[in-house]
Amino acid sequence: MLWIPFTLLAAFMQAWRNAFQKQLSKDVxxxxxxxxxxxxxxxxxxxxxxxxYAWRPAAMPEFSGTFAGFIIGASLAQILATALMVKLFQLKNYAIGAGLAKSEAVLAAMLGVLFFAESLTLWGWFGVFLGGCAVFLLSGARLQQLSFQVLLLGLGSGLAFALTSLWVRQASLTLGLPFPHGAAWVLLLVILLQTLVLTLWLALKDREVLLALWRHRKLTLAVSVCSCVGSVGWFTAMSLESVALVKTLGQVEVLFMLLISAFIFKEKLKQTDHLGLALIVIAAVIVIWA
Known part of the structure; x- marks a missing residue:
């Protein structure tokens, strides 16, 4: 059951990362x-x-072509997922798109069962779908608001995030290292590749962005620290349990985000927020029990 505290840690740190990103986005x-x-x-x-390794020595990993494929796929899929979310933001449909992108848990469950030899109980499936409905409700989306472009971008983002998580899990399992060393290797290699790709891209296309990050280095450091600790939680949890259950429980991140919004940014909750939060808690209890 160690996947549960690691997932809660990931959700909590990701909520704070989003809060710091919100502040950073004002100038970057x-x-x-x-x-x-x-x-x-x-x-x-x-x-x-x-x-x-200092705490518990283990063998060094033996990297294979399959492992490299999972690392590259996960790294690029997460960048693609973020790019699709940016496009939704530009269309001023960010809230709706964010709700659709949270289809990640449902899509991960389907893809995991079809292509990655994962399995879920009936209660597990119920919890996954209930969590997806809860987050969609919290996004404030309405079916009549969904154009084909918004639907395609939102589901595309959710699909890319789902593939990221599934490939991260497969990469950890492929290494065959003891817990939690495999997840730690995957974390380091994914972050290194993503940093290299994004830094080179901005160095070629928009160097001013790199200077802006340096000017706001304290806030940038806060984002990186929260993101790294959160990723430790996600990657470790997904090396222990199916992606669908981890991501469904991880939707408590929305609860943390709304609490931060209410107490830090002084934003009021809507009536639908309370219903959505209740459904997330129920979904979390169901997947833990399942």
């Missing part, structure tokens, strides 16, 4: 805010891996 472009998740995270991930 979306591409820069995305890079802020990774740019200072690599040294932290490397230190975490070193600390694990």
């Amino acid at each position: 472009s979306v591409a820069g805010v995305t890079l802020a998740r990774f740019i200072f995270a690599s040294p932290l991930a490397a230190f975490y891996l070193w600390a694990l």
Whole structure:
């Protein structure tokens, strides 16, 4: 049951990361805010891996072509998912798109069963779908508001996030290392590749963004730290339990985000927020029990 505290840690840290990203986005472009998740995270991930080996020595991994494929796929899929969310933001449909992107848990369940030899009980499926409905409700989306473009972008983002999580889990299992060393190796390599790709892209296309991140380095560091600790939680939990259950329980992130919005940013909750939060709690209890 260790996947449960690791998932809760991930959700809590991701909520704070989003709060810091919200502040950073006032002065930095979306591409820069995305890079802020990774740019200072690599040294932290490397230190975490070193600390694990110092605490409990284990064999060094033997990398294969299959493992490399999972790492590359997960890294690029997460960047693609973020890019699709940016497009939704530009269309001023971010809230609706965010709700659709949270179809990640449902899509991960379907893809996991079809292509990754994962299985869910009937109660597990119920919890996954209930959690998806809850987050969609919290997004404020309405079916009549959904154009084909918004639907395609939102579901595309959810699909890319789902593939990211599934490939991360497969990469961890492929290494065959003891818990939690495999997840730590995957975390470090994914973050390194994403940092390299995004930094090179911005260096070629928009160097001013890199300068803006340096000017706001304290806030950028806060984003990276929260993102790295959150990723430790996600990657470790997904090495222990199916992606669908981890991501469904991880939707308590929305609860943390709304609490931060209410108490830190002084934003009021809507009536539908209370219903959505109740459904998320019920879904979380169901997947833990399942």
